[in-house]
Amino acid sequence: MEILKKLIATSFITILFLSFQARGQENVIAAFKDSYAFEKDGEYAKAIEKIKSVYEVDSYEANLRLGWLNYLSGQFYESIGFYSKAISIYPYAIEARFGMAYPAYALGKIDDVMTQYLKIIEIDPQNTLANYRLGLIYYGKGNYEKAEACFEKVVNLYPFDYDSLLMFAWTKLKLQKFREAKVLFNKVLIYNPGDASATEGLQYVK
Amino acid sequence: MYKALIISIILFSLKLQGQNPDNVITIDQKTYALYLDEDWEQLLVEGKKALDNGFDFFYLRVRMGIAAFEMHNYHLAIQHFEKARKFNLESELVNEYLYYAYLYSGQYLKAKKMSRNFSEFLKSKTGNDTIPFITEADFFFNYHLSDDTTTSENFLFIPIENGDQFTTKNHRLILLKLQHDVFPGIVIQHGFTNISHQSFAYEKKDTTARFNDKYVSQINQYFLTMSAAIQYHWQIRFGFHYIHIKSPLDPESTGMNPGRMRPSSVINHQFSTFFTLQRSFPYVHTNLSFYYSTLNNFRQIQTDLLVSTYPFGNLNLYSNTNLTTIFEYNSMSQSNRVSLYQDLGVKLFKNTWLEGFVNLGEVKNQMAAMGEIVYNSDNSYDFQVGSRIFVMLGQHMKIFSEYKYIDAHSVFNPKTEQPNILNPIYYNIHSLTGGIQWKF
Numbered sequence: 001m002e003i004l005k006k007l008i009a010t011s012f013i014t015i016l017f018l019s020f021q022a023r024g025q026e027n028v029i030a031a032f033k034d035s036y037a038f039e040k041d042g043e044y045a046k047a048i049e050k051i052k053s054v055y056e057v058d059s060y061e062a063n064l065r066l067g068w069l070n071y072l073s074g075q076f077y078e079s080i081g082f083y084s085k086a087i088s089i090y091p092y093a094i095e096a097r098f099g100m101a102y103p104a105y106a107l108g109k110i111d112d113v114m115t116q117y118l119k120i121i122e123i124d125p126q127n128t129l130a131n132y133r134l135g136l137i138y139y140g141k142g143n144y145e146k147a148e149a150c151f152e153k154v155v156n157l158y159p160f161d162y163d164s165l166l167m168f169a170w171t172k173l174k175l176q177k178f179r180e181a182k183v184l185f186n187k188v189l190i191y192n193p194g195d196a197s198a199t200e201g202l203q204y205v206k
Numbered sequence: 207m208y209k210a211l212i213i214s215i216i217l218f219s220l221k222l223q224g225q226n227p228d229n230v231i232t233i234d235q236k237t238y239a240l241y242l243d244e245d246w247e248q249l250l251v252e253g254k255k256a257l258d259n260g261f262d263f264f265y266l267r268v269r270m271g272i273a274a275f276e277m278h279n280y281h282l283a284i285q286h287f288e289k290a291r292k293f294n295l296e297s298e299l300v301n302e303y304l305y306y307a308y309l310y311s312g313q314y315l316k317a318k319k320m321s322r323n324f325s326e327f328l329k330s331k332t333g334n335d336t337i338p339f340i341t342e343a344d345f346f347f348n349y350h351l352s353d354d355t356t357t358s359e360n361f362l363f364i365p366i367e368n369g370d371q372f373t374t375k376n377h378r379l380i381l382l383k384l385q386h387d388v389f390p391g392i393v394i395q396h397g398f399t400n401i402s403h404q405s406f407a408y409e410k411k412d413t414t415a416r417f418n419d420k421y422v423s424q425i426n427q428y429f430l431t432m433s434a435a436i437q438y439h440w441q442i443r444f445g446f447h448y449i450h451i452k453s454p455l456d457p458e459s460t461g462m463n464p465g466r467m468r469p470s471s472v473i474n475h476q477f478s479t480f481f482t483l484q485r486s487f488p489y490v491h492t493n494l495s496f497y498y499s500t501l502n503n504f505r506q507i508q509t510d511l512l513v514s515t516y517p518f519g520n521l522n523l524y525s526n527t528n529l530t531t532i533f534e535y536n537s538m539s540q541s542n543r544v545s546l547y548q549d550l551g552v553k554l555f556k557n558t559w560l561e562g563f564v565n566l567g568e569v570k571n572q573m574a575a576m577g578e579i580v581y582n583s584d585n586s587y588d589f590q591v592g593s594r595i596f597v598m599l600g601q602h603m604k605i606f607s608e609y610k611y612i613d614a615h616s617v618f619n620p621k622t623e624q625p626n627i628l629n630p631i632y633y634n635i636h637s638l639t640g641g642i643q644w645k646f
Binding site: 041042071074102107109 | 234293
């Protein structure tokens with residue numbers, strides 16, 4: 001009898017706990033839903049408040065969402081703070097690192113952006129987006145050797161991708177690898193006949 | 207100025223769902239497109255809208271700064287580049303643009319102070335890797351010609367027993383000034399002036415009157431100033447001016463009748479020391495100067511407030527308004543004077559500027575141009591009007607000429623205190639100045 005009473009009590013507590021959990025999850029879902037609606041209407045402050053109303057410091061999703069919303073509304077340091085928290089919860093999540101690059105870029109902190117992309121490539125060496133963007137940064141800084149390595153990875157995986165082919169061609173040109181640059185510019189013209197950038201690049205090769 | 211590759215967030219852009227209200231991404235897309243099209247005016251309009259809506263980020267400020275720079279509004283460019291620097295102090299692109307914006311808006315000291323922290327590459331690119339011993343040299347020549355027709359008959363009815371009166375006949379001035387950049391953002395300027403000043407001189411001593419229609423004083427002056435850019439938009443300047451006057455000494459008396467003065471000489475030393483505080487605002491610079499001087503046997507405490515305005519944010523149009531107040535005293539008397547200087551400058555052609563100026567109020571025993579100029583003739587300038595023209599000849603040389611018309615007067619200076627002004631003699635002066643400036 002005693003055992004039965006304990007069993008009933010434990011079951012009751014468990015059911016109560018699970019129902020609270022379920023209600024908590026329902027609140028989170030509702031908050032995110034409202035937050036998406038506010039974001040669509042450009043009401044970022046309200047969107048942020050919705051998430052904060054269900055915020056838990058160890059919630060990856062809430063930190064990620066707040067990182068994004070704060071970035072959109074121009075609160076870059078707050079955005080970085082939330083993305084950092086998301087990264088600390090899931091250190092191998094490249095999603096949060098991609099997110100962190102946005103506010104860092106808006107603040108002009110290119111080195112911090114590069115740090116995130118390098119970390120992404122360390123986790124996922126073949127990540128084409130990270131390689132492409134890192135290649136753009138190296139190209140902008142005039143470090144054409146490193147840019148070449150990044151674009152080459154992307155082109156090897158996507159040999160007929162316009163953006164990476166074009167940047168690979170320009171990088172080859174900067175490195176004075178004219179034959180390779182010519183081949184690549186012509187591939188771009190196959191993709192997009194009459195492409196202005198590829199046409200201009202070919203003029204420098206001649 | 208080169209246009210560096212500015213990679214936009216647009217290259218990183220995500221597809222946003224539905225309508226795109228204003229956010230960092232849409233603003234970046236808009237302003238980047240305007241930047242690529244070189245639509246500087248519209249870029250500034252869109253950028254200002256974004257700022258008014260609370261959006262502010264590095265590349266927005268950089269693009270707005272470049273837009274303002276390309277439109278030659280250097281004061282506006284400075285505002286945006288300074289904000290961009292707050293986001294990212296190390297951007298060489300921003301530092302270079304800001305450096306030139308300071309230079310082109312006449313803020314030399316700020317530009318040089320900034321260059322202290324440039325990378326070696328940027329120092330070399332902007333010519334700041336070496337500092338010549340002399341950074342600037344100026345040479346000026348000035349000639350005053352007066353229409354004064356004073357003779358001894360002007361002094362027949364002076365009832366006072368002791369005193370003198372001098373009326374300017376002509377005046378020749380030569381000035382050589384050098385500038386040294388002792389440290390980026392700190393400059394020393396010093397100059398030597400030689401003046402030959404001819405007057406009609408009248409002296410009465412114990413009822414004996416003497417005159418000299420070719421009374422020539424030789425004046426040698428030296429000034430030394432130091433200017434420094436200090437915190438943020440503040441600059442200070444201080445220095446001194448020493449005046450050495452050698453004048454003919456009155457001869458022995460020849461009795462009751464006026465007689466010729468026998469040349470001999472007396473040396474007179476005069477000093478001025480000064481301090482200026484300058485604060486720069488967008489489109490406006492202000493200077494507050496304090497002087498203490500010992501000119502012509504008086505002490506002067508002088509304050510100048512100079513306000514310079516640049517309506518277009520550049521040197522195409524500018525004005526300077528300077529209000530001077532002087533309290534002058536010695537053991538016998540004291541007085542207060544106020545004068546107002548106003549000029550307006552306009553860029554006529556690519557390398558040519560024209561200024562018109564007027565000075566109202568009595569100018570006498572007064573310092574000007576932040577300590578570089580001394581009005582220490584004992585005659586008063588009641589009204590001055592004139593114009594100047596500057597021409598840049600290449601990167602290094604500037605030539606300058608000025609004509610000024612002056613209404614002046616002299617009075618009898620009694621040796622004992624008198625309540626009234628005695629024997630005022632009014633005349634006019636035509637002043638011509640020419641000069642060359644060389645930047646090394």
